[in-house]
Amino acid sequence: xxxxxxxxxxxxxxxxxxxxxxxxxxxxxxxxxxxxxxxxxxxxxxxxxxxxxxxxxxxxxxxxxxxxxxxxxxxxxxxxxxxxxxxxxxxxxxxxxxxxxxxxxxxxxxxxxxxxxxxxxxxxxxxxxxxxxxxxxxxxxxxxxxxxxxxxxxxxxxxxxxxxxxxxxxxxxxxxxxxxxxxxxxxxxxxxxxxxxxxxxxxxxxxxxxxxxxxxxxxxxxxxxxxxxxxxxxxxxxxxxxxxxxxxxxxxxxxxxxxxxxxxxxxxxxxxxxxxxxxxxxxxxxxxxxxxxxxxxxxxxxxxxxxxxxxxxxxxxxxxxxxxxxxxxxxxxxxxxxxxxxxxxxxxxxxxxxxxxxxxxxxxxxxxxxxxxxxxxxxxxxxxxxxxxxxxxxxxxxxxxxxxxxxxxxxxxxxxxxxxxxxxxxxxxxxxxxxxxxxxxxxxxxxxxxxxxxxxxxxxxxxxxxxxxxxxxxxxxxxxxxxxxxxxxxxxxxxxxxxxxxxxxxxxxxxxxxxxxxxxxxxxxxxxxxxxxxxxxxxxxxxxxxxxxxxxxxxxxxxxxxxxxxxxxxxxxxxxxxxxxxxxxxxxxxxxxxxxxxxxxxxxxxxxxxxxxxxx
Numbered sequence: 001x002x003x004x005x006x007x008x009x010x011x012x013x014x015x016x017x018x019x020x021x022x023x024x025x026x027x028x029x030x031x032x033x034x035x036x037x038x039x040x041x042x043x044x045x046x047x048x049x050x051x052x053x054x055x056x057x058x059x060x061x062x063x064x065x066x067x068x069x070x071x072x073x074x075x076x077x078x079x080x081x082x083x084x085x086x087x088x089x090x091x092x093x094x095x096x097x098x099x100x101x102x103x104x105x106x107x108x109x110x111x112x113x114x115x116x117x118x119x120x121x122x123x124x125x126x127x128x129x130x131x132x133x134x135x136x137x138x139x140x141x142x143x144x145x146x147x148x149x150x151x152x153x154x155x156x157x158x159x160x161x162x163x164x165x166x167x168x169x170x171x172x173x174x175x176x177x178x179x180x181x182x183x184x185x186x187x188x189x190x191x192x193x194x195x196x197x198x199x200x201x202x203x204x205x206x207x208x209x210x211x212x213x214x215x216x217x218x219x220x221x222x223x224x225x226x227x228x229x230x231x232x233x234x235x236x237x238x239x240x241x242x243x244x245x246x247x248x249x250x251x252x253x254x255x256x257x258x259x260x261x262x263x264x265x266x267x268x269x270x271x272x273x274x275x276x277x278x279x280x281x282x283x284x285x286x287x288x289x290x291x292x293x294x295x296x297x298x299x300x301x302x303x304x305x306x307x308x309x310x311x312x313x314x315x316x317x318x319x320x321x322x323x324x325x326x327x328x329x330x331x332x333x334x335x336x337x338x339x340x341x342x343x344x345x346x347x348x349x350x351x352x353x354x355x356x357x358x359x360x361x362x363x364x365x366x367x368x369x370x371x372x373x374x375x376x377x378x379x380x381x382x383x384x385x386x387x388x389x390x391x392x393x394x395x396x397x398x399x400x401x402x403x404x405x406x407x408x409x410x411x412x413x414x415x416x417x418x419x420x421x422x423x424x425x426x427x428x429x430x431x432x433x434x435x436x437x438x439x440x441x442x443x444x445x446x447x448x449x450x451x452x453x454x455x456x457x458x459x460x461x462x463x464x465x466x467x468x469x470x471x472x473x474x475x476x477x478x479x480x481x482x483x484x485x486x487x488x489x490x491x492x493x494x495x496x497x498x499x500x501x502x503x504x505x506x507x508x509x510x511x512x513x514x515x516x517x518x519x520x521x522x523x524x525x526x527x528x529x530x531x532x533x534x535x536x537x538x539x540x541x542x543x544x545x546x547x548x549x550x551x552x553x554x555x556x557x558x559x560x561x562x563x564x565x566x567x568x569x570x571x572x573x574x575x576x577x578x579x580x581x582x583x584x585x586x587x588x589x590x591x592x593x594x595x596x597x598x599x600x601x602x603x604x605x606x607x608x609x610x611x612x613x614x615x616x
Contacts, residue, residue: 060084062117067341118401197429200506345377372406429506
């Protein structure tokens, strides 16, 4: 009996302990829930002073869609690890709100941390700056030094200031890349390449040590057009002499020597900068518009993110019973389901199907910013565009900075295609690659042998040399893929197939060229494309809304984020518990980013419609 009593007492103690732990955990959860509710009740839109400067400080690249899963991005933001990127639409919306907001007296454009993003995105922001200035309010551009892209935006400001020790160097546009043939030869790697298209240069780095004449001709034509456009826009915006930019760039050493090597003074004297000022001096300039305060900036201001949160709260939802849906397709095109910032054959098709099933969606704008990728995934997306049209929902493809190769593939089935003059498109061609490493292995004493039941057994092992039959098989598939590509272009664009082949062959075109060649229907941006989609659907202005269809957080993910936000709100430093990356890890990240376009390719047939056409 004593043993039994002891066991009963032991289990009773254990139960009380477990029950006590349950109550503690229950209390902990309740405290978090209380913090969430209290935070929600106490959080109001950020208040704005009666006079304020709107601070627009783009960081990283300008993008049509933020990279990564929304949940992962939110976690990174809470931990202070988010990748610097700036959503173009946020700048557009901020300037649109500020134009008619009496509290915003001036826009301060801080451009030190702006990265790349594509010429057409810069143009879109510049257009928004011009539109804002029609209100009579000034735009002040400031930077320690100006990159070429940053200066393009600054040129559309009312006043341009730079630090006395800064510089502005218009380098022009270029397309440069690495060539791997010598390295592959030294490593004894056979990089088997299959392509169609004289100008399909995506595979050249694996076949050559330099740029081919055909590729050099095509890319030169491209960058010359863009550079001419850059110069013309800057000159017009600043009221400079027609050759001012080219003169500055071509005769830089002469100009510098005339000003004792002072970059800043040279830029000011030539009219590119209005004045050279320190941070303190700039502060005094802005104070004259909005008054001073005790913040770090020293003047009354609102950051773009806070301002948008405030204005979007009161502006209300723009969705209605009749909508033009916007689906963003940004990044490389890969097979399967992918996170935002990358186009997945399945995931992007799923978004288009949501638009198809939504009775409130009457038309769709497919916003494309992609150099292409998997041919199979591109075809999946094109199929969904056709399904929308078959259901009576018109589709307009709106091209951003790049809509080339696979990016054109997913656009061509739309009812209308619009791009900017500076959009990079075309690159209609197909390629495949299959590296084998048998010579590499042989060099270290490893050989491969075996038997197979058919002539194709073992033919596609990377440790065996490709046979002539295997090479012929892949080339046949690539030839068929190219023929399919140009046939679809001919069908959708109502063109002769031979005429398409002439302008295809992997050639890259600007939007201006594409319009002349019949590859697009007109020059226009996202807003114009939305209007055209509405018109095709028979929707009158003011009678329809817009709705972005995109991946969103699940209720569970939102709950987890709310818990973490509440923890941060009550004083828990989430950033302090994150793992710091070492220099080696950061270097690995850089190398991974460089190799990503190749390493991520996953087309089931190994067939790609991709354009390596990044312009620097």
